[in-house]
Amino acid sequence: MTSNTQVIYVKPPKEYPIIGETMKIAKSTIDLDCALSQGDIIIKNLVLSVDPYMRGRMRDPSIESYAPAFEFNSVMTGDTMSVVIKSNNPKFKQGDLVYGKTGLGYFEEYSHVKGAYADIGYVVRNDPKTTGLPLTYYVGVLGMPGLTAYVGLQKYGKPKKGETLYVSAASGAVGQIVGQIGKALGLHVVGSAGSDEKVAYLKELGFDGAFNYKTQSIDEKLKELCPKGIDIYYESVGGEMLEHVLNHANNFGRIVVCGMISQYNTSNPYPIRNIIYVLTKRLTMSGFIVMDKENIAYEEEFMRTCTQWLLEGKIKYRETVAEGIENTPQALLDVLKGKNFGKQVVKIADL
Amino acid sequence: MTSNTQVIYVKPPKEYPIIGETMKIAKSTIDLDCALSQGDIIIKNLVLSVDPYMRGRMRDPSIESYAPAFEFNSVMTGDTMSVVIKSNNPKFKQGDLVYGKTGLGYFEEYSHVKGAYADIGYVVRNDPKTTGLPLTYYVGVLGMPGLTAYVGLQKYGKPKKGETLYVSAASGAVGQIVGQIGKALGLHVVGSAGSDEKVAYLKELGFDGAFNYKTQSIDEKLKELCPKGIDIYYESVGGEMLEHVLNHANNFGRIVVCGMISQYNTSNPYPIRNIIYVLTKRLTMSGFIVMDKENIAYEEEFMRTCTQWLLEGKIKYRETVAEGIENTPQALLDVLKGKNFGKQVVKIADL
Structure with a gap:
């Protein structure tokens, strides 16, 4: 034995x-x-x-x-x-x-x-x-988190060149890939993370803007770094962060709901008070799970594309x-x- | 003069x-x-x-x-x-x-x-x-409210025969048309309204279920009248009603956000605590405004269709x-x- x-x-x-x-x-x-x-x-x-x-x-x-x-x-x-x-x-x-x-x-x-x-x-x-x-x-980058980034941004974010993409948990397993794909697609990409070291890494990756949500005002930084408002929010955090983003979202914005980590470990969920912006700004908020059949279907295309990007050094991880x-x-x-x-x-x- | x-x-x-x-x-x-x-x-x-x-x-x-x-x-x-x-x-x-x-x-x-x-x-x-x-x-039925019902249900609700449609403010300008179109499309249609007289009217219109949200438990009635859960919610109310619907929504449900009247006249918006269901149930929540160009484009088709329905008595108003x-x-x-x-x-x- x-x-x-x-x-x-x-x-x-x-x-x-x-x-x-x-x-x-x-x-x-x-x-x-x-x-x-x-x-x-x-x-x-x-x-x-x-x-x-x-x-x-x-x-x-x-x-x-x-x-x-x-x-x-x-x-x-x-x-x-x-x-x-x-x-x-x-x-x-x-x-x-x-x-x-x-x-x-x-x-x-x-x-x-x-x-x-x-x-x-x-x-x-x-x-x-x-x-x-x-x-x-x-x-990681070639597994579930990578596929999550790829499918979420492409299929639910419907990115158009020149738009502003905001990524929370941006240095995480999924976020760092979302941001780099966003840059490859010609988006203005802004991310937030929970330490100055992580923020520095986001800038290294080519994010146009990055901030530390723990030490800086989310509201002020979103205003400053997304001067044209937010067209796509890649959501991994939920709670208060979502509320801030709703305030800064543009008309016809897309909120790609990949996760809400701030709400997983609490018995007292954060109360969202401005969900009415979904109406007045005509937002689309789409929850998705990468394991659903229609998303897993992207796996082969994704692995081929992403392996190539990694080998060429276009994506870091x-x-x-x-x-x-x-x-x-x-x-x-x-x-x-x-x-x-x-x-x-x-x-x-x-x- | x-x-x-x-x-x-x-x-x-x-x-x-x-x-x-x-x-x-x-x-x-x-x-x-x-x-x-x-x-x-x-x-x-x-x-x-x-x-x-x-x-x-x-x-x-x-x-x-x-x-x-x-x-x-x-x-x-x-x-x-x-x-x-x-x-x-x-x-x-x-x-x-x-x-x-x-x-x-x-x-x-x-x-x-x-x-x-x-x-x-x-x-x-x-x-x-x-x-x-x-x-x-x-x-009304041939104006903005009618077009709102038509576009909202068809374009954002993506109804499939046999699904359950829940309509709040169901006897209102928009809701009564949504419900009747829903029946014509083969949906199980449930509505709520604020008086017993209105509820009786919904049953007259052919709704499969209807209840008075002011005197009955929303939670219990949704459970009873939507035994297979809610696939499409035509949202005109917001606040607490939305929270109840999120609890009863099916996986891959669509929330068509046409209005949130409960939130228009208050300086203290209702706090939503279960928005995480958008993620876990993979819901799509779409706000829309009928006056947007791409929706107004449906006007001619809608007026032709709806006039016909009214003249044939298929839709009451x-x-x-x-x-x-x-x-x-x-x-x-x-x-x-x-x-x-x-x-x-x-x-x-x-x-």
Whole structure:
């Protein structure tokens, strides 16, 4: 038997998750030499992706939402990159890299994946072997966050050259790509983030304007940096930020609702008092989830395009890499509190 | 000189308009025999339309919004039907019926309209002479409210047979048409209104369900009457009603924001705390204004279709007709307070 450290989801937190209480690290064992039933695979997990939407899965399972609730006292799941070490499934060969997709990859060192689960939760993704791009990119800029940026801006933002795009959480896993695609499309791009270091990074990426929403007046900075008003708001924050943007939105503006992280960890949602601007300014506010079928359909086009951009250096991508599976709960908490810089991932093993 | 009673807008109200203080009736005179400059016309006004959106025009003119602010101490304007009694403009002949459109028709007994204003504010609409339909219909079911219902439901609601449509303010100028079009398209249609008499009328019109939002629990009635959830919400009310609908909306629901009357007359907007459903349920919330060019473009198609429906009895239309120009301020106040039943109009003269 081989030792197998796991990330366990215990129960729903009231506000922020509490390490050791609502999620924890546990030691288990796994038999890597067991005989595999038809369809089963054994994988060694290499990279785990921790993302804000995971907070929404930490709920009472009787509440329906887009991503299934985590099961109490079970191994947590999310997007992962792994390598197949043993297979009795024709879709997966030993040595294949596999992507644990749509939040289904197990957060543990090794996984014995049953056939039916392997078929829906994992897909071969050997691209890193030929592109030479870091494995971590495949759960970030080339994974769910990248696709989210791409689909959200293009399909729901309907950008037109010369328009103003404002991105909140702009140095995050999704925001930094949104901004860079925006620049490539000829938009005036403004972003906000929660530290001066992050703001400096946004300017490095070519954002036309950037500010620290924690130390500067959101209202004044939006006025100053978006002098023509906001045509597209790529929304990841919600609450007070949304209220400010509604004040500065232009007629016929589009609000692309990708996330509302400020509202995930509170039992007292922020009350929005100016939603009437949706009417008077004829705004369109569109919520979307990248995992919906019609959005996942963009994946191939996106991966091809974005790989090219990365290889040509047209898009940069900043990551914070935590080392070791035991740091996963803290890494997730950091994301929910905005302490990460760029895409937060956890590297748990080398290939 | 001929006596000419006028409706005067005095100044912006803080909450509800106050008759005699923020809007009033005034006596003036007009010279109906004067020589007309090139382009001028003199019209006798027959029907005035009072509508909720007019409250938004009673504001500080420095605040921009979709409909221009009323000018202080000036004749109020809105949609009207009138007859030309004298013309020095090739577009208008004596005896022509004219529609004072996009809120530009003068609210007075007679108007001497300058050429430049006549060209943008008035259009010949002799249809009632051949259809035999009441003049009042041409500022209601066949005017701006009818077009609003038609465009809003079709273009922004994107209805699919079998879906559930919920209409607030359902017995009003717009709502009663939305519901009837919804039934014609094969939707499950539910409406709410503010009196049992109005609710009975909705059932008469063929609504599948209807309730009195003042005496019944909105939450319980939505649960009961929309057992499959709400796919399309035709929004005219805002505030607490919107919050309830967000709770009952289905994934991929559309919220067509036509108005938010509950928020027009208050200095303390209702705080919405569940806007996060836009994200988790992937809702689209679209504000629209019928006067926008791309919506006005539907006018011809709409008038042809709707005239046919009315003549065939497929669509019914309920009105409250106030008699006499001096009752205009009260009629408008009634609309803002929901005291009218159906479309509120003011008849000020016979043809």
